[in-house]
Amino acid sequence: MSTTNFESAGLPQAGYVQPVVVMNGPGRQGPAITSLVLGIVAAVFCLIPIVGMISLVLAPIGLGFGIVGWRGAAAGRRAGKGKAIAGVVLAILAGLGAIASTVAVATAVDEAGKSIDRAVGNATDDVLAKDLGVAIGTYRAKDLGFGLTDGKLTVTLTNKSSKRQSFDVKVEALTPSGTRIATDTAFVSALGPGQSDEVAMFEFVSGDDAAQLKSATFRVIQASAY
Incomplete structure (x- = not known):
């Protein structure tokens, strides 16, 4: 009677546990x-x-x-x-x-x-280019006597933007040689799109300054929008 040689046949012997390798740990x-x-x-x-x-x-x-x-x-x-x-x-x-x-x-x-x-006026060029139109009129003054002068520079401010805004504009007056005579600030509140408003500037100046303002050049030096 022949017996089977499990070892030579490559089969696991009785009682032998084949190890399992987990490859998906x-x-x-x-x-x-x-x-x-x-x-x-x-x-x-x-x-x-x-x-x-x-x-x-x-x-x-x-x-x-x-x-x-x-x-x-x-x-x-x-x-x-x-x-x-x-x-x-x-x-x-x-x-x-x-x-x-x-x-x-x-x-x-x-x-x-x-x-x-x-x-705060740090973007004047941008404000003037996109939002605010400034038209400066002619300075006119009347001598009232006793060193008093009734003067006025009319400045027209126009809201060029598409939204309601308030504006501040600072204007300086210069002599023909470029020397500053005086400065003044105009303010308009809640100006609607396309709306304009006139503001009087340089009303309260001395008689000497008023005489120089008649031949002065005016320019905007600061503009704010908010």
């Missing part, structure tokens, strides 16, 4: 999990103004881990392909969101700065 999903976590965090942060700039750092890192995990899974060396794909998608969306958020904040800050400059 957590360690092989590391890049995919890292990408997913970074993608989620970046996606949350990108929605918060200023703080969203953190996503500009996290998103590229998450994208890199996601690509590594995705390629590894495609080649059969790693697991977690779904997590890797999700991480890549989230990283891309978070990066785009962070860029958009950063641009929006930068634009808002820039616009706020421009508004402040326009309101």
Whole structure:
């Protein structure tokens, strides 16, 4: 009676347990999990103004881990392909969101700065070009005697913009040689689009200044809009 040699046949002997190698353990999903976590965090942060700039750092890192995990899974060396794909998608969306958020904040800050400059007279050329028309008339004065002078320079201010605004205009008077005689400021409040208003300037000056103002040159040196 013959017996079967299990060992020579390459079969496991009785009582022998074949070891099982787990090739899909957590360690092989590391890049995919890292990408997913970074993608989620970046996606949350990108929605918060200023703080969203953190996503500009996290998103590229998450994208890199996601690509590594995705390629590894495609080649059969790693697991977690779904997590890797999700991480890549989230990283891309978070990066785009962070860029958009950063641009929006930068634009808002820039616009706020421009508004402040326009309101305090630091953007005179821009105000005169886009918002305010200034027509300077002729200075006229009448000697009242006793050193008193009744003078007036009529300045017409026109709102050239499409919204209601208030304006301040500072005008200087110069002698023919370019020496400043005096300055005065005109103000109009809540002028509607296309509306004009006349303002009297240089009404309260001394008799000597009034005599010089008759031959003076007038120019706008500062304009504010708000």
